[in-house]
């Protein structure tokens with residue numbers, strides 16, 4: 001079997017971690033008798049520099065014609081002052097997700113036991129954390145009408161609009177319920193229904209969707225409380241479903257439950273072709289230094305094997321290899337602790353490939 005993968009390294013550490021994840025895929029392919037065909041394309045700041053556009057039409061076309069897409073990260077200070085319609089985040093990543101119909105972003109937040117002391121949070125709080133955040137990805141504040149205007153007194157006014165429709169909420173909450181069926185059967189829907197009209201619609205819709213899932217226990221939580229509960233008692237969460245921006249913020253926070261943002265993988269699904277990307281960004285503060293943790297991207301290709309190619313055994317093998325390497329004490333800087341062995345991006349990947357063998 002041959003799978004065609006569109007490879008979009010992007011900017012900063014994106015361009016460092018993506019080639020490492022491909023090395024892991026190649027190691028899996030050799031064992032499983034499958035081949036991967038990689039076609040590289042430009043996106044983000046790298047695409048602006050080369051072509052003047054952050055999402056060149058040929059990149060989108062390639063993604064549409066591939067079996068899966070692997071993205072590193074985009075953006076960085078060099079492109080931050082561009083007008084919105086040219087900025088990598090707004091003009092490349094959001095349209096890519098929208099055009100591919102990727103309405104659901106799945107971010108599994110799992111603590112590898114070896115990392116129970118790697119973050120600033122206490123082991124007693126972290127042990128056993130195993131949740132999935134399902135973030136709505138093509139609606140909400142990111143995609144509502146935006147405007148900027150100058151007022152009579154010369155001051156400026158900016159508007160972002162938070163819009164959700166019933167079908168958009170239904171499909172994401174349904175996905176959360178389906179996901180929970182194969183887990184502990186609990187869905188926590190996070191909103192701000194005490195204030196926002198869009199959240200009232202979200203909650204009403206979630207309640208209706210839940211009626212079709214008698215085996216699922218659905219709870220509802222305000223987002224401010226959820227942010228606190230994630231740190232106070234994260235084990236209470238099984239599947240957490242929420243709107244786009246709440247999900248963006250809560251997943252960076254939740255990543256610390258697994259030790260680091262550099263551990264958080266993701267799959268964006270819903271269309272014909274799915275997109276796999278670490279949850280982190282281009283990390284300009286460590287870019288170009290071979291320091292980035294490649295595990296979020298390596299775990300993202302494991303998700304690709306499972307979701308896009310139904311290669312569950314190979315996906316589990318990558319996760320087991322990561323577990324083994326962490327148990328052996330290898331750490332990139334972001335998860336480093338006293339007494340462990342500090343490795344760089346490439347060395348961490350070498351360790352994973354060795355552990356697969």
Ligand SMILES: NC(=O)c1ccc[n+]([C@@H]2O[C@H](COP(=O)([O-])OP(=O)(O)OC[C@H]3O[C@@H](n4cnc5c(N)ncnc54)[C@H](O)[C@@H]3O)[C@@H](O)[C@H]2O)c1
Nearest residue numbers: 073074075076089261262280281282283285286292293334
């Ligand atoms: N999906 C994406 O492409 C994506 C996601 C988030 C941010 N961004 C963009 O990335 C740029 C930088 O944003 P930011 O600094 O707010 O967020 P960031 O995620 O790039 O970095 C936040 C912090 O986490 C650290 N970090 C992130 N990934 C790491 C890894 N794999 N290993 C070790 N440490 C890691 C960074 O060094 C930094 O200190 C911005 O332009 C932002 O818009 C892109």
Ligand SMILES: CC(C)[C@H](C(=O)O)[C@@H](O)C(=O)O
Nearest residue numbers: 075089090093094248279281
């Ligand atoms: C870069 C930005 C547009 C993006 C988002 O908010 O979706 C990022 O933070 C993420 O989490 O993938």
Ligand SMILES: [Mg+2]
Nearest residue numbers: 248249252279
């Ligand atoms: Mg984010």
